[in-house]
Amino acid sequence: MSRADSGASRRAILRSTAGLATAALAGGTAGSAAAQGSEPDYGGWFDDVSNYDETVDKTGQDTVEIVVGASGNNGNFAFGPAAVRVSPGTKVVWKWNGKGGAHNVVADDGTFNSGSAVADAGTTFEYTFEEEGTYKYYCVPHKALGMKGAVVVGGSGGGGSSGGPPPEPDYGDWFSDVSNYDGTVDETGQDTVEVTVGASGNNGNFAFGPAAVRVSPGTKVVWKWNGKGGAHNVVAEDGTFDSGSAVADAGTTFEYTFDETGVYKYACIPHKALGMKGAIVVGSGGGGGGGEGGEPAGELVWTPGLLMFAGSVVLGMLSPILFSVFLRFKTGSWERPREFEPEGAVVDEKPAAPVAEEAPEEVAEVEIGHDEYDPFGTASLIVVYFLILVVLWIFMYFVEFLGRGPTVIG
Amino acid sequence: MEIHRFEKLWLAAGILLIVGFIATVTYGAVGEGVAMVNDDGGTIDPTKVSEDANFSDPGVEQVGPHEYEAHIVAQQFLFKPGTSTPIRVPANSTVTFYVTSSDVVHGFNIVGTNVNTMVIPGQVAKMKVRFEEPREYGIVCNEYCGAGHHTMAGTIEVVPEDDYEGGA
Ligand SMILES: [Cu+2]
Numbered sequence: 001m002s003r004a005d006s007g008a009s010r011r012a013i014l015r016s017t018a019g020l021a022t023a024a025l026a027g028g029t030a031g032s033a034a035a036q037g038s039e040p041d042y043g044g045w046f047d048d049v050s051n052y053d054e055t056v057d058k059t060g061q062d063t064v065e066i067v068v069g070a071s072g073n074n075g076n077f078a079f080g081p082a083a084v085r086v087s088p089g090t091k092v093v094w095k096w097n098g099k100g101g102a103h104n105v106v107a108d109d110g111t112f113n114s115g116s117a118v119a120d121a122g123t124t125f126e127y128t129f130e131e132e133g134t135y136k137y138y139c140v141p142h143k144a145l146g147m148k149g150a151v152v153v154g155g156s157g158g159g160g161s162s163g164g165p166p167p168e169p170d171y172g173d174w175f176s177d178v179s180n181y182d183g184t185v186d187e188t189g190q191d192t193v194e195v196t197v198g199a200s201g202n203n204g205n206f207a208f209g210p211a212a213v214r215v216s217p218g219t220k221v222v223w224k225w226n227g228k229g230g231a232h233n234v235v236a237e238d239g240t241f242d243s244g245s246a247v248a249d250a251g252t253t254f255e256y257t258f259d260e261t262g263v264y265k266y267a268c269i270p271h272k273a274l275g276m277k278g279a280i281v282v283g284s285g286g287g288g289g290g291g292e293g294g295e296p297a298g299e300l301v302w303t304p305g306l307l308m309f310a311g312s313v314v315l316g317m318l319s320p321i322l323f324s325v326f327l328r329f330k331t332g333s334w335e336r337p338r339e340f341e342p343e344g345a346v347v348d349e350k351p352a353a354p355v356a357e358e359a360p361e362e363v364a365e366v367e368i369g370h371d372e373y374d375p376f377g378t379a380s381l382i383v384v385y386f387l388i389l390v391v392l393w394i395f396m397y398f399v400e401f402l403g404r405g406p407t408v409i410g
Numbered sequence: 411m412e413i414h415r416f417e418k419l420w421l422a423a424g425i426l427l428i429v430g431f432i433a434t435v436t437y438g439a440v441g442e443g444v445a446m447v448n449d450d451g452g453t454i455d456p457t458k459v460s461e462d463a464n465f466s467d468p469g470v471e472q473v474g475p476h477e478y479e480a481h482i483v484a485q486q487f488l489f490k491p492g493t494s495t496p497i498r499v500p501a502n503s504t505v506t507f508y509v510t511s512s513d514v515v516h517g518f519n520i521v522g523t524n525v526n527t528m529v530i531p532g533q534v535a536k537m538k539v540r541f542e543e544p545r546e547y548g549i550v551c552n553e554y555c556g557a558g559h560h561t562m563a564g565t566i567e568v569v570p571e572d573d574y575e576g577g578a
Contacts, residue, residue: 074557075557101485101486101513102485102486102488102490104494115494116488116490116491116493116494116495117488117490117493117494119460119485120460140488140493140494141485141486141487141488141493141558141561141562142487142558143561144487144557144558144560144561145557145558203493203561203563203565204493204494204496204565229496230496230546230567230569248573270546375414375416378416379416379419379420382420386420386423386427389427390427393427393430393431393434397434397438401438401444401524402438402442402444404522404523404524405522405523406520406523406524406525406539406540406541406542406547407442407444407523407524407525407539408444408445408446408447408524408525408526408527408537408538408539409443409444409445409504409538409539409540410443410445410506410537410538
């Protein structure tokens, strides 16, 4: 789609020249420069969305329609238009055109969710936006392809970025595996702040919505279960608060009033590994706070199985060396390493030491006939190889194959 | 021809090893009941998956005491159910999975287990699996199926028997 291409390149040019060439642009492209100026800060949300050009102004309309399956992102993997600005109270209707496979519409912060993906043309999903703000959304199956959109409700948009927000606290790598974390949501000045437990994110309903919230001291934070994604709980990293054992029921709530400033990291124990983690920042500071928390994700854990495996690999690689050492010790001939001692009667005919002294090089050239090989040496080598084979066999079949939990039984 | 007694010994051991390998596989099939995915699942018109009686509203269904059937559609780039909503089955149950594709070749692998099959359009992959303990498993597609293949994943939740209230 050519429109998408030209849009992308114009955006790039605008971005790169924004600082220097505003004056030059002011003449011919005044309109688009002005639009760029009032464009909300989507924070990289549209970086991989080919059909995003700018926010389409649809303010003042009661109903706004967005096509699901519009052309873009190398196929029919786009929302058309990708970004719209609407007035508060507008009903936005997403309409499936039946192209590009099954799609759905899921808000990044869990505000709205069309459910599981469907492909049928004519499907619609609607949501009425009452509160001002920037609502990012995407299609779960095609998010990686760039099927993302945004609805900006009200005024000049810009989300929280316009008012010069306090600096983002340093969470360490707490949010590195949290898919729905996208900056700290500013809720300061409110008495009660609600956080959804089971919001969409982390490949399922394994997220807190929003993941990070900034509140004023004395704010009561209420975690509210939406009943999705199985049983969750809310447990502070430093033990400040703990909702107890995980529950799945929708409507469950847990609340905690934050009086002291600081950064409170918390997680859902059953789904922590999936990235179900959040943070409450109390006060406008933030700094380091909260301490070091959990162990870094993805660190190698030395389980007995892994140790066994690593051990066998190292042993296997060292076996030729070990074997040669063994051979030398066995024959006790560090001084004459190449000399093989034939078996039985041949020993008697072995020349005495003087011969070895006279022609040491020739000793190395002793031919070993079929019957003169060293039976113990060869046998022990074969025994070692057999042992390696048997260990790998048992490991492969009984540990790796049969020991892997549920299996196909019919 | 003279054969050294050591040579005789490892010839015998070699034969024993081969017999052992075969015995192991036989034990897996007969003793442990490990089965292969075959064509028992039958065929389906891949263009009419959404009209099929079993796959129009895929999900988990109880068919007997501790016996369940799970119909799953794999499509670009999701499992239905599985991706948007987890597949929920109770612990201590036998679940027969019927998986088919409505577009291209996909894979269906319960991560970390041997439950693994190709999902071929027009074919229904049938796998009977016993779930003993409550646990959460991941599902991945392991056949490259398009640009979003790396995001194609889902979840199976094996929930405690008493907490089970219908599948996804
Ligand atoms: Cu796939």
